[in-house]
Amino acid sequence: MIEVRNVWKQYDDQVVLERLNLTVKEGEFCSLVGASGCGKSTFLRLLLGQERATRGEILLDGKALPAEPDAHRGVVFQRYSVFEHLSVLRNVMLGPELSQARFAGRLFGARRRAARDAAAAMLARVGLGAALDKYPAQLxxxxxxxxxxxxxxxxxxxxxxxxxxxxxLDPGIRKDMHALLAELWREANLTIFMVTHDLKEGFTLGSRVLVFDKVRVDPQAPGAYGARITYDIPLERTRERASAIHLAQAAVQRATHIELVSD
Ligand SMILES: Nc1ncnc2c1ncn2[C@@H]1O[C@H](COP(=O)(O)OP(=O)(O)OP(=O)(O)O)[C@@H](O)[C@H]1O
Ligand SMILES: [Mg+2]
Structure with a gap:
């Protein structure tokens, strides 16, 4: 579904990512881990089509990635973007409304009620069922x-x-959200790329873990080299594999010095 071919990303003379090669099948759940500043968010922006690779190409279904982000690539960014002037419910209704009612930007009658019900149901699933009429600043x-x-x-x-x-998120809600995401992933055959600083979270949720790391460092020229994918670990969820996953996690932690955050 997604093919990353020899992708480099550079800002001025700072190389952030170099020689990325990756093939991802539909339905895979890729956890992205790596030190702060190594280019994980940059990579997501490339996948979103918000930024272009300096070199190389990214293919979606065999075709060059459209230059514009679109609804097929849902996104939750590090600094989440919700609309401050819209209630919780309206925030969640907005996307479907805009895509279904292209000209008015608003639905009416039965379609509006259906959109409202779907939004309320989704909000209930993420535990915001009691906050439909609140505004983001109140959350x-x-x-x-x-x-x-x-x-x-x-x-x-x-x-x-x-x-x-x-x-x-606090640990309890985090666990609930993990369960929800795992459920939605299976249900909708989503393809997911998730950046996390929590190795355990990455290994628990992902079907594949990608480790971003700078292999070469030149102290005289800190921007000369970028990060690459140094480990690409497929995770099969069988009992025999559980201990192998544990070992892989420990190895990645040693190699990258990423701290294990959670319990
Ligand atoms: N628009 C930009 N212009 C110039 N430099 C940028 C831009 N965006 C990112 N960078 C640089 O690219 C590097 C990678 O940034 P990025 O945000 O992708 O890292 P990250 O892996 O997501 O880090 P973190 O884990 O802290 O979120 C950083 O050195 C950053 O300063
Ligand atoms: Mg980031």
């Missing part, structure tokens, strides 16, 4: 994050791009 950070997730999922994207989606 906690974790609630805003869940709102952003509901917003993205409403568009039934084929590819979901998540940039540290659970960073601001």
């Amino acid at each position: 906690s950070g974790g609630m805003q994050q869940r709102l952003a997730i509901a917003q993205a999922l409403m568009m039934k994207p084929r590819v979901l791009l998540l940039d540290e989606p659970f960073g601001a």
Whole structure:
């Protein structure tokens, strides 16, 4: 479904990513881990079509990625973007409304009620059923994050791009959101790219873990080299594999010095 071919990304003379090659099948769940600043968010922006690769190409279904982000690539970014002037419910209704009612930007009658019910149901699933009429400023950070997730999922994207989606959540809600995401992933055959700083989260949720790391470092020229994918670990969820996954996780942690955050 997605093919990344020899992709480089450079900002001025700073190389951020170099020689990325990757083939991802529909339905895979890729966890992206790596040190802060190594280019994970940049990579998501390339997948979204928000930015162009300096070199190389990204193919979606065998064709060059459209230059514009579209609804097929739902996105929850590190700094989630919800509309401050819209209620929680309206925030989640907005995407479907805009795509179904291209000219008016608003639905009426039965279609509006259907959109409202679908939005309310999604909000209930992310635990915001009691906050439909609140405004984003009245929500906690974790609630805003869940709102952003509901917003993205409403568009039934084929590819979901998540940039540290659970960073601001407390451990209990985080667990609930893990379960929800795993359920939605299986249900909708989503293809997911999720950046996380929590190795355990990455290994638990992903069907594949991609580690971004700088292999070469020149202290005289910090921008000379970018990060590459240094580990690409497929995870089969069988009992025998559980200990192998554990070993892989420990190896990645040693190699990258990424801290294990959660319990
Ligand atoms: N628009 C931009 N212009 C110039 N440099 C940029 C731009 N966006 C990112 N960078 C640089 O690219 C590098 C990678 O940034 P990026 O945000 O992709 O890292 P990250 O892996 O997501 O880090 P973190 O884990 O802290 O979120 C950083 O050095 C950053 O300063
Ligand atoms: Mg980032």
